Amino acid sequence: MKRWVTKIETILPFVIIECFLVYGVCSTVCETAWPASGQYWNYFLYILYAIVLIKVLLQRNSRMEWLLVLSLTGLAELSRITTQTNTVLWFVCGVVIARNINPDTILKADFVTRFILGLCLIILPIAGLYPNQADVKIGGRFRDSFGWAHPNEMGLFFLMFCIIWLYFRHDKWSWKDTAGMLPLVVFLDYFANSRTSEICIIGLLVLEGIIFFLRKRRTPVWRRVELEAVITSFFLVAGCLGTLVLITITDKGSRWFSYLPQTVSERLKLAHNYWAAEGFSVAGQIFDNAKYTYLDILYPYLALNYGIIILLLFLILNGIAIWRAYKTQDEKMLLILLVFLIYSLLEHEHFKILSGFYPVLLGHALWSEIKDQRSGKNTTG
Numbered sequence: 001m002k003r004w005v006t007k008i009e010t011i012l013p014f015v016i017i018e019c020f021l022v023y024g025v026c027s028t029v030c031e032t033a034w035p036a037s038g039q040y041w042n043y044f045l046y047i048l049y050a051i052v053l054i055k056v057l058l059q060r061n062s063r064m065e066w067l068l069v070l071s072l073t074g075l076a077e078l079s080r081i082t083t084q085t086n087t088v089l090w091f092v093c094g095v096v097i098a099r100n101i102n103p104d105t106i107l108k109a110d111f112v113t114r115f116i117l118g119l120c121l122i123i124l125p126i127a128g129l130y131p132n133q134a135d136v137k138i139g140g141r142f143r144d145s146f147g148w149a150h151p152n153e154m155g156l157f158f159l160m161f162c163i164i165w166l167y168f169r170h171d172k173w174s175w176k177d178t179a180g181m182l183p184l185v186v187f188l189d190y191f192a193n194s195r196t197s198e199i200c201i202i203g204l205l206v207l208e209g210i211i212f213f214l215r216k217r218r219t220p221v222w223r224r225v226e227l228e229a230v231i232t233s234f235f236l237v238a239g240c241l242g243t244l245v246l247i248t249i250t251d252k253g254s255r256w257f258s259y260l261p262q263t264v265s266e267r268l269k270l271a272h273n274y275w276a277a278e279g280f281s282v283a284g285q286i287f288d289n290a291k292y293t294y295l296d297i298l299y300p301y302l303a304l305n306y307g308i309i310i311l312l313l314f315l316i317l318n319g320i321a322i323w324r325a326y327k328t329q330d331e332k333m334l335l336i337l338l339v340f341l342i343y344s345l346l347e348h349e350h351f352k353i354l355s356g357f358y359p360v361l362l363g364h365a366l367w368s369e370i371k372d373q374r375s376g377k378n379t380t381g
């Protein structure tokens with residue numbers, strides 16, 4: 001019986017992550033094209049919540065771990081009430097299911113799912129069997145996202161694909177990996193023109209190129225990891241403080257503002273307008289989409305819409321993940337966290353488990369650190 005419970009607990013995280021991915025990618029498009037499908041997607045989501053609950057119950061949590069799970073769930077429910085959205089709930093789902101998972105198995109399965117789903121979302125719209133999405137952005141550039149709801153969602157989908165590739169190929173990275181990713185950047189730019197994702201993929205390639213050079217120079221792993229941990233921590237802290245300060249001083253009449261790319265300046269202006277009217281919140285507030293349009297940048301998105309408490313939760317979980325990657329000399333995890341934090345400077349969709357496994361990786365670091373603390377392990381060295 002115990003063996004079956006262990007097998008079920010091993011399988012459920014994969015089921016949860018991939019079902020959230022399918023829901024995130026397909027539900028919006030399907031509900032727009034076929035409104036009657038909305039109720040079925042709601043049933044799908046309720047079943048998914050039930051599976052999350054089963055996974056948590058099978059984890060054999062201690063009293064303190066149950067306290068942590070209940071605290072996170074309480075924050076998610078508070079956010080659902082104050083913001084009238086499920087965003088934090090979806091983030092917390094990714095964190096709480098991450099105990100006892102094997103990231104290798106999870107990411108291999110996610111890679112296969114993304115490959116199949118990606119092919120379907122490109123081929124089916126071309127064949128006329130699924131809605132084809134298109135968007136015209138500022139400047140008149142035509143953007144085609146095939147079966148994804150928005151070009152930036154398509155960009156993030158393929159960025160996650162590249163991050164998984166980095167996870168498994170980091171130790172054996174060669175020019176072939178770089179050559180394989182460059183056509184993907186061209187493909188994304190030509191169709192979706194999702195520049196943030198393109199920048200992050202190129203940044204990923206540059207980072208791997210630098211590490212390849214440092215390996216050739218026989219730079220010790222511990223020294224590389226030390227530097228990477230400092231850089232990643234800097235992006236976390238400076239990215240958060242920098243964007244929050246910028247939205248409070250943004251003024252399109254300022255000289256420095258005119259030097260920013262239009263995409264960046266527009267996103268800062270949107271966040272500034274919301275801050276000027278509503279201010280920061282502690283526990284979250286309802287966002288008026290009709291009045292304020294959208295908040296792209298992650299840190300203002302959390303601080304203004306979901307509250308300082310949720311922003312602090314995000315910072316703490318990333319801090320734990322960075323510390324653990326440094327402590328265990330996990331270079332590839334530091335690179336992955338750095339790519340996500342660079343993405344956070346302009347976008348926020350990766351915060352939700354609907355778009356990928358970022359919350360799960362943060363949760364895995366949290367639960368692994370708790371396990372080490374309980375057993376008295378210290379792997380720093």
